[in-house]
Amino acid sequence: MKPFEDRHFNSADGIRLHYREYAGPADQPPVLCLPGLTRNSRDFEPVAEAVAGEWRVLALDFRGRGLSGPDPDPRRYLPKTYVRDVLKLLDQLGIADAVFVGTSLGGLVTMLLAGDDEERVAGALINDIGPEVDPAGIERIRGYVGKPQRWAGWTEAGQAFQAAQGDVYPAWKPAAWERYVRRLCRENEDGSIVLDYDMAIAEPFGQANDSTQPNLWPLLNGLDGKPVTILRGERSDxxxxxxxxxxxxELGEAAELVTVPGVGHAPSFDEPESIAALRRLLDRVRTAQG
Incomplete structure (x- = not known):
């Protein structure tokens, strides 16, 4: 594993938030990794393995996930809140722009941020999310998010996730599933394994009404003309x-679509196709930066 530093900053409303920092050059935009709804900075270990050193990599834990503090008001577990947290981090570190790598919720946050302040985005990889989502996938996520679970050990946790999500990563062997749960879960002092997020993140997600969702397609305007990669799992629901x-x-010739074969929602960056797509994006960003 590439070496990193655990760092923290305070959100505008006083929550202590965590990010991993992998060293890289200061004379180019960093790679800023934003995870999915129930995920955390550990998801981006494959990204760091591939590009850290050549690029500075920052991987954020959204509030209520990983090593970031929970929000005492679950009503704030919303994408707009996460956008403010990301901007606070960039401002605190004096970062003018970054290459955003956003998985699912992280991709939505990237699109929202680009809509608010497009100059902060040097390029973006949007992983398995768009301005419209399939209701079947939303219902599947609602079926498990916010429901506490506990396992006796890592092997048992891996087996449980393989049984529940085997159709998402059908080619994975047991070792891959254990690696997956070590990113998603944490170990308690008694040795039991639990999900590594605040169960209250499900409250606003579960209350969302699909019929009243705003039109998000205009958010793509903030990415227009920038190097963008759209990553999609072939089996994504x-x-x-x-x-x-x-x-x-809509994004035009600056955008590349990459479909990762044999995986669902969402590509994990363990796939060679995902890392190759990221490398091509970074090459395009470097060219655009001159």
């Missing part, structure tokens, strides 16, 4: 091929 194709059409 959240991000349809039709939405992915439309995103690339």
């Amino acid at each position: 959240l991000f349809s091929a039709e939405v992915a194709d439309r995103m690339v059409r």
Whole structure:
């Protein structure tokens, strides 16, 4: 594993938030990694293994996940809140712009941030999310998010996730599933394994009404003309091929669509195709930066 530093900063409303920092050059935008709904900075270990050193890599734990503090008011577990947290981090570190790598919720946060302040985005990889999502995927996520679980050890946890999500990563062997749960879960003092997020993050997600969701397509305007990669799992039940194709059409020739074969929602960056796509994006960012 590439060496990193655990660092913290305070959100505007006083919550202590955590991010990993992997060293890299200061004369180019860093790679800023934003995780999915129930995930954390550990998800991006494969990204750091691939590009840290050549690029500075920052991987954030959204509030209520990983080593970041929980929000005492669950109503603030919203994408707009996470956008403010990301901007606070960038401002505190004096970072003018970054290459955003956002998985699912992290990709939505990237699109929202670009809509608010497009100059902060040097490039973006949007992983398995778009302005429209498939209701089937949303219902699947609602079925498990915010429900506490406990396992006796890592092997048992890996087996449980393989049984529940085997259709998402059908080619994975037991070792891959254990690696997956070590990113998603934490070990208690008694040796039991639990999910590493505040169960209250489910409250605003579960209350969302799909019929009243705003039109998010205009958010792509903030990414127009920038190097963008749209990453999609071939088996994704959240991000349809039709939405992915439309995103690339609207973003134009600066955008690349990469479909990762044999995986669902969402590609984990353990796939060679995902890392190759990221490398191509970074090469395009470097060219655009001159």
